[in-house]
Amino acid sequence: MFDVVTGGAGFIGSHLVDSLVARGRDVLVIDSLCAGKQVTIAGHLASGRVRILQMDLLTDGWQDSLKGAGCVYHLAADPDVRQSAMTPEPTFRNNIAATYRVLEAMRIHGILNLVFTSTSTVYGNATVIPTPENYTPLEPVSVYGGSKLACEALISAYCHSFGMKSWQFRFANIIGARSGHGVITDFVRKLKENQKELEILGDGKQTKSYLEVHECVEAMHFAMAHSKNPVNIFNIGSEDWIDVRSIADILVEEMHLPGVKYRFTGGALGWVGDVPKMQLAVDRIKGLGWKPRLGSRESVRIAVRAALEGQ
Known part of the structure; x- marks a missing residue:
């Protein structure tokens, strides 16, 4: 089978x-x-x-x-x-x-x-x-x-x-190795094109898991x-969350680009259909005996490193 x-x-x-x-x-x-x-x-x-x-x-x-x-x-x-x-x-x-x-x-x-x-x-x-x-x-x-x-x-x-x-x-x-879309992929692409400025959709305060x-x-x-x-x-999902600006900070740190300026497009939404605040309760699966070992920040850093390594 x-x-x-x-x-x-x-x-x-x-x-x-x-x-x-x-x-x-x-x-x-x-x-x-x-x-x-x-x-x-x-x-x-x-x-x-x-x-x-x-x-x-x-x-x-x-x-x-x-x-x-x-x-x-x-x-x-x-x-x-x-x-x-x-x-x-x-x-x-x-x-x-x-x-x-x-x-x-x-x-x-x-x-x-x-x-x-x-x-x-x-x-x-x-x-x-x-x-x-x-x-x-x-x-x-x-x-x-x-x-x-x-x-x-x-x-x-x-x-x-x-x-x-x-x-x-x-x-x-x-997120992680082999991902072809999402905020990390977008940020990596933008910073490879322009290492001095990073466009961030919305106000950068969108906070998600x-x-x-x-x-x-x-x-x-x-x-x-x-x-x-x-x-x-x-x-x-994880049991915490992280905002978009913090994701940008991690990427800039991993790329060793301390002089990058952020340019926000403005507004609470990054795009039509965006959900600016999201964190899932995982009590149901935790009740079965599973819980995430990694938080959002750790997951983002792993994914950023994989993206920079071309994985």
Whole structure:
């Protein structure tokens, strides 16, 4: 028996593939490679423990490859929150429509276990911080957040209608080696272009929770091993937060650029759909016996060093 990872050549997906192989699993990666990179899993491909099917989930021809799988880890998605406010259709197609197609393929082939990577943005501008999984009302402020919440609802319906089990993980900002987007990636790119000035979107006071990717993957496996309800929803994040200006300070320190001037674009929001304050309550997964070892500041420094090393 093997596992399937959609988006398995991407940032979190490739780290998940690493962990599954380390646990003795054979893995089928389905990835269009529009954002992921095959080099991230090249060693596993060479060993024969991992196969890759380069296909878009919105096309046909991949569905039968799921037959006989033990679990589908559905990570493939369009993660661009800012772009979703300008052109919503790709977010709808790559998140909601693709998830429906994965669920249908699972139903047809009798695959009962699904892991889905959701997001803290389903909570919108929560008034309770840290925000627990039972927080209401869920009012996303971005098309991206809305698409992930729609996927959660669809997955829940399939679980209760067709006897499936799901683990849905609402992530804080997951960062680390192989990341291709986010504030750290943006800052590194900007500072490589101009070492004298750094543009910071908003007022730099946006404060959020960050968690290093290896801790995230570890938490996913732990929650799966210790919860067996039809629908299992968990927040995954650190137990603290850090503001954007402090992230810039860490990057400038690591790049040895003490003379950099910050230029703020102004306003509490970095972009349309941004959530300026976010920290997730992780009491539910802590109740099972897992808790993060790293805080946001430590996670950011690890991710900054990985980005500067080209990882």
